[in-house]
Structures are given as C-alpha cells and as structure tokens.
Amino acid sequence: MFIRKKVLLTGLLSSSLLMAPALAHTPIEGLLADAPSNWGKWGEDDQVGALNYLDSDQVMRGIQAVQSGQTYTLQLPMTHGVGPVFPGRVPTMHFMSQDEGLYSTDKLEALPGGVKYSDDAVFMYLQGTTHVDALGHAWYGDKVYNNNSADSTVHGHDAVDVGVLGEKGVVGHGVLLDVGRYAGNEVNRLAPGSCIHLDDLLNTAEAQDVSLQKRDILLIRTGSMGRYYSDQPDAEWDAMTEPGLCYSEELVQWIYDMEIPFIAADNLAVELVPQEIDGQDYVIPLHGVLMRDLGVVLSELYWLDDLADSSAADGQYNFLFTAAPLKMKRGSGSPVNPIAIK
Amino acid sequence: MFIRKKVLLTGLLSSSLLMAPALAHTPIEGLLADAPSNWGKWGEDDQVGALNYLDSDQVMRGIQAVQSGQTYTLQLPMTHGVGPVFPGRVPTMHFMSQDEGLYSTDKLEALPGGVKYSDDAVFMYLQGTTHVDALGHAWYGDKVYNNNSADSTVHGHDAVDVGVLGEKGVVGHGVLLDVGRYAGNEVNRLAPGSCIHLDDLLNTAEAQDVSLQKRDILLIRTGSMGRYYSDQPDAEWDAMTEPGLCYSEELVQWIYDMEIPFIAADNLAVELVPQEIDGQDYVIPLHGVLMRDLGVVLSELYWLDDLADSSAADGQYNFLFTAAPLKMKRGSGSPVNPIAIK
C-alpha cells in the first residue's frame, strides 16, 4: 500500500540490488564447462577442499620462512556500527552487558572477595569483518563443493561449513603479492574498477623477486582497504568498484595447477564484483569456480598495508601464515584475525 | 507484584547468583597488599601487559619448537544454543539470512551469471565460547590494569580492551601442562572442586619431562571440557566446581618471576570459581591479581584433549602457539580458535 517499490526491493532480501533478470539458462555453467575440478580428489566425504594441500610439509615450509620473528595481524578493526560490508549486511553491533557503571551506581555488588568484571555481546554478520568463507558459501546449479546438494546450505550448512575449516585451521607458507604497489597510483592503490589478471600476479611476483611455489597461500593487496580508511585524495571507496581478481580460464587453470589452497585479499570479494565476460555480466564468478569446483578457500577484507610496508622495506614477501576461523558449526563464514610471521 | 523474588534476582543482572554481601572493605585488597605488580613496567600507556614479553625472541623460540608440522586447533565447537557458559551468558545463537531455500522457492534469483550464495549472522556473548579476556575484563577497587580508571570499562573499554590484544596477537612458545593426566582419574580428569596449586604445575612438568622456561605460554589441562562433552561415567559437569588454579602467594610470585604472558585452560575461568582463602570466600581472585596487577592474559574454554593425547603419545609437550583475538574495539573479550603447531 504505502510501501514504495524501492523499499520493498531492498528490504525484502539482502542481495536484491544485484538480482539477475530471469534466465532461461545459467551462463556460468557454459563458461565453466571445461574448467578443472577437485571433486572427489580427497574422497567423497572431503570437507576442506584445497586446504588438504596444507599438510605437515607445507606447515614446515611456512616455519622455515620465518627469519626474525616479526608478526603482523591482518584483521580490520571491529568498531561498533562501522566498517565496509557487502550489501545486505551491517557492521558488528557491540553492547556491554556489565561494567563499572553497575558497580559505581550500587546496582551490582562485587563478587565475594571484591573482584568485579565486565561482559559484552555482539550482533554480528559472520562475514561482516575480515573473514573466511565456508566452501559451501557460494555455488551454482544445484551443487556446492564436492557434489554436496545445494540443499545442504538450508538453515545451516550440513556439509562444507566453516566449522570444518576451523577444525583444520589454515597454516602454511604465505606470499604477499602487492599488486597495489606494483601497478597502483602514487599511494600504491589500484584504481577503482581495476581487473587483476594472472599476468599482474606473475609480474608483481617477479617485481618483488619472489618465486611462487606450489601450495603457496596467496595474499593479494589491492589497496582498497587503505582507500576505505583513508582521508587521502583518492579515497572514494565503493563496494561495487573495488579492484580485484577477474575471471579468466588461464587464472583458474594456474590456481588449479599450482594447487593454491587459500586466497585472501584486502577487498570485499577477492574478485572485482560485477565483471563482464564475453559481453555477459557476472557477479562473483570466481567464487563459483574456485570455491565450488576447486575447493579453494577465499578470505576477505584483510588489512595488508602494514605488512606490505614492511615487505617493501626489507624485501621479504613470504612468511608463516596462520588463520583460525571460528568453529561455527553449520556456518557460512567466520570472522578471523590472521597472522603473518616473518 | 506477581514477580517472584527468584525471578527478580536472576533476571536483573547476570552475576547476581554470585553476588557478595555488602562489605565494609574489600578483602582482596588486603590479600594482595604485598603482591607484585607490573603497572608502569612498559610505560604508563601500555595496553598489552605481559604480552610485551612476547617479543621476536619468543616468537623464534616458538618456531624452533616445531618438529613435524602437526597442528591442533583448540577452540570448542560453536553449536547454536549449546555449550558451557558462565552464569549470565547464553551460547551463540546462529541464523542463516540467505541460503538455497530462497533460490529453490524462487524468492531470490541467482546473481547475474548464475552464482548463488548463503549468508549468516549470530547473536553472541564474546566470552560465550573459547575466548581471550581483555586485560580490563576483571579488576578490584577503582582501577583496572596499568592504573586505568575502572570507569574506562563503561559501555566499552577505553583502555586495555581486547582489541589491542587482537592488534598484537599472541605468538610464542607454548607448553601443555596436562594436570588432568598427571593427577586425575582413570579417564585423566581432575575431580570436580579440585584446586591446582603451584606444586601441581611443577610436578606435572617434571612428570612430563618438561623444563619450564621464562615467558612460556601455559596451557593447563584439567579434563573439564572432556567431562562436559562426555558420556562417560564421571560426566557430571558443573560450572561452579570445575577444577582450576587456586590462589596462593607462591603461585602469583612464580608467574611474576617466570614472566608468564598468557595462561589458558580447559575450563570457564582458568581458576576454581568459588575458592576459600583464610576462611574467606573469594570468586575469581586470580583474575584480580593476574589480569589487573600483572597484566597476564587469561584465556578459557580450550579443547585440549586431542593435543594432550598426542603429547602423551609422542612426549612433545611444547609447540609454537598462536592465538588471534578479534580486534573488537572496546571489547571485554573475544572468541578465539588458538593453534598449537608441534
């Protein structure tokens, strides 16, 4: 009646701004008809996909990369009501349930003996800050990773949830690819709307004098989070034009051949959000192929600027990488505060 | 009017079950009059307390402990509505906001190109699962750690919040002290109500053939979480009788002298919750002295049984330990999924 159309659309469902027109066919199924797949590679019950590549050897390779013991924590700050989020989410809302206010107003007495304590709670989208995606988080057709039914996602993921990634943990040899520094502007950020192609990754590695190895964990810096939090002149940030990876057959094949287990970036989606491929619009096609077909874990909204400054200064772009998603059973994603140890 | 007294008491405030009688003085201030303190040791603006001990040397010592590259993730599972929590908290409540149910009922179309995705949110007490306490989480008198006013806790910690612990990260040389195996029952669990004293820690270390070093991160296994999740005959679990550390001058002095930065355990509070000291009841007195006076970080509700089984089998009780609290600005605590790398 009095609800205007705009409100109905945006209020109804989170992603409606990005809704597709009704389609007789799903283009991505054609696009990926000949794409590689890791389904079944680690058994039909496999839950962690390309994280299987992260065996003890890879942990030891990460350990051996450590030279000085410097650590970098890579999560964005979590601030009540503030932070970059994908359309349909809100930033974390934080509430104290108990603090000195209760004691100083004589509403609550100290515990026996005299100790007092504070306590707090949040309402939080699990992907509303730096996070790891479950392998079941994105898919196409009626299957999620490793031939599990798309129905497995309903009201909690029965399969390939983020909890199993938390059980496994992510520990291995990480490499920072600072594409923003290699190909960006005077403050080392890629322009809005920039596509990052395979060549950009390889050229960045070469410029950094880094030899990429099989099973490396990749951290791709675009400069987008620096732009979000910056007051500098290039600081117009927009969720829909963040620089990111763009789909290509070569990129997917390289990730497959290199047995890359985990790709993180300092943007909302690792990839550029709306992309055009062969004249057709796609939104997060790499989520489809990497997550669903290859079981590669994606991780987003990293703070990479401090690590990148350090690497630019000392020339060390590799490190032991650890990320520990929360063991949220049935979850689609989890907040995470990854650590790089150089 | 029609609200019975019980309801008023428990509904009003979370910790009222444990409320002290009105006291003319605070016993803990007398008890700790001669206790050591780290206030000012790292400057009056210091925010991370004994985590300052975790410098690059300690990171390297942790790295050098790694032998085979095995990893153990130490968080409890997070299951909607289930899990051990301190009185006044509820377990995490998890909700899908988007999943295949919307696509299969034609309520939501796939993104342009055909990719679909799920999304989820939680209502969560920040200490409602395995977590790290902020240094400001517990105190006595009118000051929290490092001479900050207790008012700094009001509606979000202005000082010594959990966010600064997340910025720093916790990386160092960890040691498991499996007191439950050393002094426990036939399934390696301490009896309900057990006090763990300094001698128990030292004897356990000796029995494990472990030489404790300065600045070690301590993981203390009591068996309490195994009891919570177990169907075995000794499985009567009660938050108020979980085995844990008990206060003594010697214990506090030893922690101070050993420059212990971080103590974790597989129970709700590291320490036994109600303790009697010199005929006086105390609740969480070690929180008072360790957190407020020494700046030692406490971390709780660990899952240590798998790590402990492994250590019992191979005799390696030390490891690289990493824990990365979320950078929750102004927060009193943070969920965490720690990793031990052997």
Place this chain on the structure above:
Amino acid sequence: MFIRKKVLLTGLLSSSLLMAPALAHTPIEGLLADAPSNWGKWGEDDQVGALNYLDSDQVMRGIQAVQSGQTYTLQLPMTHGVGPVFPGRVPTMHFMSQDEGLYSTDKLEALPGGVKYSDDAVFMYLQGTTHVDALGHAWYGDKVYNNNSADSTVHGHDAVDVGVLGEKGVVGHGVLLDVGRYAGNEVNRLAPGSCIHLDDLLNTAEAQDVSLQKRDILLIRTGSMGRYYSDQPDAEWDAMTEPGLCYSEELVQWIYDMEIPFIAADNLAVELVPQEIDGQDYVIPLHGVLMRDLGVVLSELYWLDDLADSSAADGQYNFLFTAAPLKMKRGSGSPVNPIAIK
C-alpha cells in the same frame, strides 16, 4: 568427534526434542479429513482468516461491553534472560547502548543545549514473550492457511505473516473463561497435564453466568502463568505439562460454528502440548486445524490473574479487547501487550 549425541541433537535444531519418528503417513491428515475449513471463505487472497469476523459490528459490541473504564494489560513482564519459553527459544536479551554511565564518565557529551538520552536494543525471539502467532506459523502437509504453499514460510512468510495481523489489529468483544477458577485447585489453577474440553469451557461460562456469543474473542485462564511466577506450594511448572485445550471434533466444530476469531490463554501453546488421540501421540494438533484450516488466530503466554481476580469480584467477564501485533513483515509471530477494557 568429541561432541556427544545429546549435544548434536539439541544443538542442531530447536524442536528436535519433540521430533517424530519417520512416518509413512501423517496421522493428522486422517484425523482432520472431515474437519471444517475456512479456505476461500474470504477470497483466495485473504490474509487474516477468522479476524475477518471482527468487523465494525464486533468492534461496537466490544465498545458496548465497557462499563467503568477499568483497563487490564495482559502481557507478561519482559525481563532480561528470564521468562517461560518453548524449547528452542531463549528469553529476550536486553542491552543499553547509551545511558548516564557515558555522560558521568565524560565519554559522551550532552546534546547541544544540554539534553541527554538513553537508548537500548534487544535480541528477541518473536514468540519469546506474550505473543500472537501468524496464521502461517503452524501447518501440516504442504499447505499453510488458505491454500498457500508451505514454501511461503521460507526465510520469511510471503503469505499470512504476522504483519498482516498487525495491519488489521484485533479489536472486538472479549470474554474471559476462568477454567482455573472453575475447575482448579485451592489457588485456582488447573493441575499439570489437565485437558480442557469443550464441556469445560461451556460449564465455566455457565458458572460465570456468561452467555457466549458468536464471534467472541476467548481468553482462557488455566492458572499456568500464575504457577510459573509463584512461590506457592503448587508451583512446579513444566512447559510440557501446562494445562490447555485438548483436541476433539466437537471443540473444533464449535469454534467453527461460533465463528471464534481469536483464542488466547495463559500458557505456551493454548493447547496441552503432547496429547494422545486414539492412542496416537500428537503435538499441537489444534494449531494445525485452528490456524491452518480455520484461520483462527492463537495468542499465548497471557497474564490473566489480575483480570480474573477483578472478574471474580465484580462478575463482569466480558470487555472490549484490543491486541496489536507489531507489523513485522514476513514474521511468524509478534510480541503483544493486549488490553482488556471493562
């Protein structure tokens, strides 16, 4: 792995405690094969079911019942973390986001001119206090009320949600049937496990000297909420044995013939929760037939003791009844604070 079966079952889904064994057929479909139905009576697009009976004439009949202008509000108190809830729900959790604590600690300045204000938020199950059920809240087979697909419930009710009941509002002629006083114990409460049959309703009305009329709104008092909040000797309260209506063909036919629009009670489910009919166990069968087939609105967890005391004293059991569910679009239920005006 280490999660015991009990935890998995109760944690997975809210109602699993009440889960049925796998059934080749659904007994309720047989039971209700000849039951009356209101589908289509008010058009195929009807959203409010038997509330259609509440036309202006019924509003005026309610108005005419008012004699002295006394008012009774019928919601239970909402107290942080406390209150009777159906398995799978938790009571409302209430948090202040802003209060004098911020001003008195100089963390927040007054608004320009000097005014200060408090603010608060809740995490709340919509049926976690006194509430109105949406017509789509319960069903059997693959259809909810008025031939809408059960899929209409997925991630928000597309049809017969609680929002449309909020748009309509509930205003009419109410009658209290104090069965607890008529047939209860010395403190006027029915025994746990008591079935209320049609005869009990009719006999109670007769004892009260009330002549029930078509389209009356019924408020049934069992005494169960008094028991929940009481310290009196009969105060053992259990969600699974609250006294309530029990299914019978006669009862359903009478509700249909009397064109009852709305039935409320001082218990969790209006009806006795597990009922045995012809040797078969049923849980909330009256929800099935009343809500899905007849479009009768059910409303629960009322505080009726004060109203009942008043009626017992003055002999007036009828009143203007108003209840205004929140206009929660797509909602399955809504908290409500109904008012009886005598």
Place this chain on the structure above:
Amino acid sequence: MFIRKKVLLTGLLSSSLLMAPALAHTPIEGLLADAPSNWGKWGEDDQVGALNYLDSDQVMRGIQAVQSGQTYTLQLPMTHGVGPVFPGRVPTMHFMSQDEGLYSTDKLEALPGGVKYSDDAVFMYLQGTTHVDALGHAWYGDKVYNNNSADSTVHGHDAVDVGVLGEKGVVGHGVLLDVGRYAGNEVNRLAPGSCIHLDDLLNTAEAQDVSLQKRDILLIRTGSMGRYYSDQPDAEWDAMTEPGLCYSEELVQWIYDMEIPFIAADNLAVELVPQEIDGQDYVIPLHGVLMRDLGVVLSELYWLDDLADSSAADGQYNFLFTAAPLKMKRGSGSPVNPIAIK
C-alpha cells in the same frame, strides 16, 4: 593508526554526530528555570507521570467517541533492514530460525502427528520503529522524571522505565491534528525544517472544527512519514529536517494546563531535531521539559496518513486511542502498534 577520524567519531558512540561542544553550563537549565513541573504531583514513587491523567473517566470519554467501529493501526511496517531511524540505530534485522526449508530438505521432521511450525527472532533497537519513549529516556542535569537520579538509567532503568508504561497501558480520548493538511503543500505535507508552534495546533484544531479538551491524547500529523515512503516529487526525506514541534514557553504551559498525557507524531522525535532558541542551538529540548519535568509521554514514527484521509473525508478527528508498549523491564523505549477506533 589507520582509522580515520570520521570513523572513530561515528563508530564510537551513536549520537556523536550531534555532540555538543564542551559547555561551562547547560543552557536548558536556564531556559526552563521557570517552567512548570509535575514532580511529586502523583507522589514521590510515581512512575507513569501524565499517564495518571488517563483515569477511568478518560477511558470512558474515549469509548464515547467511537461512532462506527472503524479501526486504524498506526505503526509503520517493520521490514528487515529498512525504515527511518535516528542516528546510531539500525532498522530491525529479522531472521527465521525454522521454516518449511528444514522440513522439505528432511533436516527436521514434523512434530508427532504431523504438525510443522516456523519460528523467528530479531535484533531490534527498541526505538527502531514506531515506539513509546520511557519517561526516563531523556533528561537534563542529573535527574530524570520525578526526581530520580540520572544513574537510574545505567544498564537498565531502575525507575520510570518503559515497562511501567506497559503495565499501565495508554487508553483515552485521542485527537488527530493534521497540521500537514492544514498548513502543508499540495500533497498535505509540511516543508522540511518546519516548526510547528502552539498557534499551528490551535488553528489546525479550529480548521478541523475540533474543540480540544483537557487530557486529550494528541496525534500530530506532519506528513513526514508519507514523505519517507513516497515516490512523489517532494520526497527528499532527512532525519535532521523533519517538520516537528518547536519549543516555546507558551506551548509548554499549554500542554501543562491542558494536562496532556501523551503526544505522538509521524516523525522521529515529535519535535524538530535541531532548533534555535534565542540564538542558541538545542537538540530535542522538548524531550527535556515534557518528559523529565512534566512526565508527558512521547511516541514517535506513527503512520497517520490513512487515519488522516479518513478524518478529512468524514470530519471525525477524535477516537478511542489505545497503545500498549511492551512490558520491557528496565527499557528505555518499546515498539508499539497503536490503534485508533472511530
């Protein structure tokens, strides 16, 4: 470090956008030095302020205003993630915890007998939709209504909370003052930034041929909610320029003399938000004087357009008014769906 100032300011506290410069004195205390007060009028323990005026006589006066039995529900729609909110709040977030998706994917079995049900939860600011303010919600100096300490607001209102308003309920004789129609544009809306003065109210009443009586409940229509939800040409809506009441001594004195118990409007704050009085900026000064000094209950974000259209058509501007805030103990506000019965 990398957090820009803007983010710090807006993230820290909800109302910081409106923060005052540090003040040596509080202007409102001077402004209101000679203002009337109702403190003590109904006893020092009074919790409901001017709602005391709503006695049985007023209920009967409301009853007598009813002519035809038409009802109008006055809440805005509650739509997930959408709706007008004051800075610092977010609209209600709604989540299904259970629905047909679980049954159709065989994740949940029907209850014994075959009934299925849906369930849902919200995260909600209590003033994030149409709502009633607690008398303790706004204040100046160190006292809230009726001489209660401002400390009574800390972590839940010990006094004059919204729960007591819910216990009382709001029932009386309501009058719509359609200022938007009397003094507005071609679509009957006041211009952004418009001040409504006492004369505007009186002139509107006169134009409507309404004789205002003592103890009337006032509903003031500005047209602002119509503007928010409209696609019409004048639809630029801004929380900071919504038309509303402006402070004047005459207005306050008139409200006091007329013993007005309750004032509602179709905007965020009843009053214009930033107002200039004698060259000084004020934000919500009427909240200060009406709520704190007079105990007048304010209620906001009403949907009045349908009621107003009806009144314009039939000339009846008075009605029985009912509003039932939830009995949220210790709460600062409550959502409400008021009903006007003509």
